Each structure stands twice: as C-alpha cells, then as structure tokens.
Amino acid sequence: MKKAEILDEIWEVIEDRAINPSEDSYTTRILTHRKGIDKSLEKVGEECSEFIIAVKNGEKSRITEEAADVIFHLMLALKRADIHVQAVWDELNSRRH
C-alpha cells in the first residue's frame, strides 16, 4: 500500500471512531479520554521521546515502529484539535519549490 493511501485510511478510521466510539478501541480511548486533548498531547510527547531514543541507540526496527507511533498519535492530536489532516498535506504542498 502506498504511503498516502495508508495515511488516508487511518484518518478515515480516526474520523469513524470519533463518530462511532468502540469500547475496545485504543483510538476511541484516546479521543474520549477524561484528560481531553492533554492525553493526546502527552502521547505525542512520549512517542517523540521514544523515537529520539531509538535513533540515538541506532535500533533500526524500533526507529520504524516509533516513527509510526509518532505519526499515528500526531493524527489523533490533530483530530482532537479539530484540524483536518488534509490541512497539513496542503501546507506541505504549499512549501514545495
């Protein structure tokens, strides 16, 4: 699967979980957490730290896993902040030269 497709698919699932909460869903747990967006922001910080540690330790497979965690939790935080992920793609696109 191409990178843009997987990102779009994950965003669709996040949007769906926001409308249709599911009891055993991690995504739902973060989106409906009692700490609100703070839980989501905590996770972004935590996953970024884990990514940095993996890079510093040169753990190739961990780097990949932690990068995926950062991207996923960043998307959850965007949803929580009511920003559509497309706005980020548009921003990146506008920077191309």
Ligand SMILES: N=c1c2ncn([C@@H]3O[C@H](COP(=O)(O)OP(=O)(O)OP(=O)(O)O)[C@@H](O)[C@H]3O)c2ncn1[C@@H]1O[C@H](COP(=O)(O)O)[C@@H](O)[C@H]1O
């Ligand atoms: N991409 C992901 C994804 N990446 C990471 N994670 C979860 O993120 C969590 C991060 O790991 P941690 O060890 O920090 O988790 P934790 O200790 O349980 O979390 P906290 O108590 O600290 O909040 C793990 O529980 C992972 O399962 C993800 N969970 C879901 N997805 C996607 O979201 C979709 C919907 O899944 P549900 O969340 O099950 O609805 C899935 O099909 C996937 O595509």
